[in-house]
Amino acid sequence: MTQPNGPVPRPGILDIAAYVGGEHHGHIRLASNEGALGPSPRAMAAYAAAADTLHRYPDGGSSALRGAIAKRFNLDADRIVCGAGSDELISLLIRSYAGPGDEVLYSQYGFLMYPIGAKSVGATPVTAPEDGLTASVDSLLARVTPRTKLVFLANPNNPTGTYLPASEVARLHAGLPANVILVIDAAYAEYMNREDYTAGEELVERFPNVVMTRTFSKIYALGSLRIGWAYGPAGIVDVLNRVRGPFNVSNAAHVAGVAAVEDTEFLERSRAHNETWRAWFAAEVQALGLTVHPSVTNFVLVDFKGQAPGKDDAEAARQLLKGRGILVRQMPAYGLPSCLRVTIGTEAEMRAVVDGLKAFLAG
């Protein structure tokens, strides 16, 4: 709301509904898709050891972190850009390539930062309906117009937990005009174990209009440090480096990020934990008669649709869980009001959610 006689923002800004993050006050926090096991002990130690550099500006080029990422993923360090979370890179891409009158296209249940970024520059967010809860290449391509500047594909997607196989991502890219950027937002890539999945590196290598974004906030569990990275063709990387803030990633984030990416043993443990407890949780919740949408990520959508009257109310279930100190995410902002999104946490946390859901259905 603007104050009477106060400054007025650019057109479109007041159409933005502010992003509301997962709640913070509760002892079981399963609302923000944070890694269940917390950060790698090596990352925590590196972070603590960085305390005596707090007075120093960080390396503005993030060179050590880019080097560690490049080594780990076999990429060209010069074509990596680090940011304050992948959110920053998403915003910078939109800010650099779209403006008033342009369109930013994404899938129906895509991540909320895409429309926020589009509206903040006066561009129009355009959504393409999905097939069930999975992005549809045909539906996306049908909505490309001469004004489309960027297409965002979260793969896997938050909040649906679904993904498109590599062949479909390639088909999406092949159908786009050369002046449209395809951004593959692979925030949850490390959780994937499917043969037909790719985070998109090979498309980035081959084409001047594909960018992949990644994050340290999910499996690496460093959300608080705000570290994301983009891998792109030289032209787009150059643009991102021109527009980003000069010191957009802190020194503590650099050293913790390097330690995290090098700790492959911890990563494997986190991935295995997620597989085990996602499968367990899905089976338990299904046994209660609720629908669990299949997920390849570290969260699942529990759907209350079709339950008996009173028991079909996802918001009431959320309130009950909250009363037990368990925070999960309600989904109306994404157009999925009958669902709760539950992050896969520790064994004790998952057992507590199942107990809470049992109590809700029995009550």
Ligand code: PMP
């Ligand atoms: N993309 C997707 C699909 C996400 O779910 C998230 C986090 N919720 C992000 C990007 C942004 O993550 P971060 O800014 O922490 O890197």
